[in-house]
Amino acid sequence: MEIRRLGTLPTRKAPAKSFTGNVWQDPIIEAPEPALLKSNVVMFEPGSRTAWHTHPMGQTLYVTAGTGRIQKWDGPIQEIRAGDVIWIPPGEKHWHGAGPNTMMTHISMQEGHDGVVVEWLEHVTDEQYGA
Template identity: 75%
Template sequence: MEIKRRGTVPTRRVPASYFTGTVWQDPIIEAPEPARLRAVVVMFEPGARTAWHTHPLGQTLYVTAGTGRFQTFGEPIQTIGAGDVIWIPPGEKHWHGAGPETIMTHIAMQEAKDGVAVDWLEHVSEAEYAKA
């Protein structure tokens, strides 16, 4: 058993190579093998978002605060808000982030396959983001 006490794992700003805008992460867990669970709290400032990406074993998002956007490739942008739960199947190309004037915070949960929990792709352009 391991207990990580509040405040012992620092909040980190995520790299611009995978996100547009200012995004913060608080790690929840990266379980050691043979477990595969990885989870983080992610806070997106207004207009911030992920790049397009996929997950080899899927992903679940639980929106805890604010209003944001979610899009699966080739489908319309969806507005998401506190209390929404989004299941993204394995291999589905998607992005998620804050609205243009609002923050959005979610818990992102995914499992790793052979140590990989996410495959990052190209950035979401301003034109793609503005289509909402």
């Protein structure tokens, strides 16, 4: 058993190569092998979002605060809000982030395959975000 105290892993700014706008991540767990789980609390400022991406083993999001947006490739933008749980199947191209005027926080949970938990793709354009 391991208890990790608050602040052991510091908040980090999400990298601009994978996110648009100001996004902050608090690591929850990067479980040691043979476990596969990786999880973060992710806080999106208004208008901020991920780039398009996929997960080899899928992803679960649990929205804890605010309202945001999510979209799968060739699908409509959908609103997400506190209390929503979203399952994204393996390999599904998608993005998620805050609403244009609201912050949004979610817990992301994903498992890795051969050490890979996410494949980052192109940025979501302002036109795609505003569609």
